Amino acid sequence: MFQLSIVDHIRLSFGSIVSAYEGHTEAAARLARSSRHAKVGLVSLLGLTAAAAVAAVLRGAAYVPLTAALSACGFAAAAVFVTIDFDTRIYAHRTTAARLWIVCEKYRALLAEIHDQLLDAAAVAQRRDGLLKETAELFAQAAPADRATYEIARKTLGTVYSDQQLDQFLPQSLRRSAA
Secondary structure: OOOHHHHHHHHHHHHHHHHHHHHHHHHHHHHHHHHHHHHHHHHHHHHHHHHHHHHHHHHHHHHHHHHHHHHHHHHHHHHHHHHHHHHHHHHHHHHHHHHHHHHHHHHHHHHHHHHHHOOOOHHHHHHHHHHHHHHHHHOOOOOOOOHHHHHHHHHHHEEEEEEHHHOOOOHHHOOOOOO
């Protein structure tokens, strides 16, 4: 029969929080890169528009249709950029990642207190339940339901860290492979 100790449950929960933290961190970084690329593209398009406008003034009416077309494309690109709203989504993922990191630290502290035998079984269960509740509340207020968040959830639910992978996030004294 399969049996899971409370410490194993805490380690598994810790692993899922670490995975969610990494996912939100990566989503924020990916969105920031996309935002930067979009800004460079938008500025380049507007630079071409300005060059076409200067050419229209200096060289005559042949460049006026090009200037009008580039202006329309620049407006459309700016409208799309504003609609996508990268900054709000980046901020939401960064905030969620920061809050998840705090929960990770609380899990580490709980594992350290268990290791040092500072808590009895009832206190361990109470602290674990409190962390699970805090995590549920955090996810209820997490980043918006966009594609990046969906991918984070899909990855997190499918990710199970081995003890060696999980040990990378723990101090040497709490690692299972250190013994």
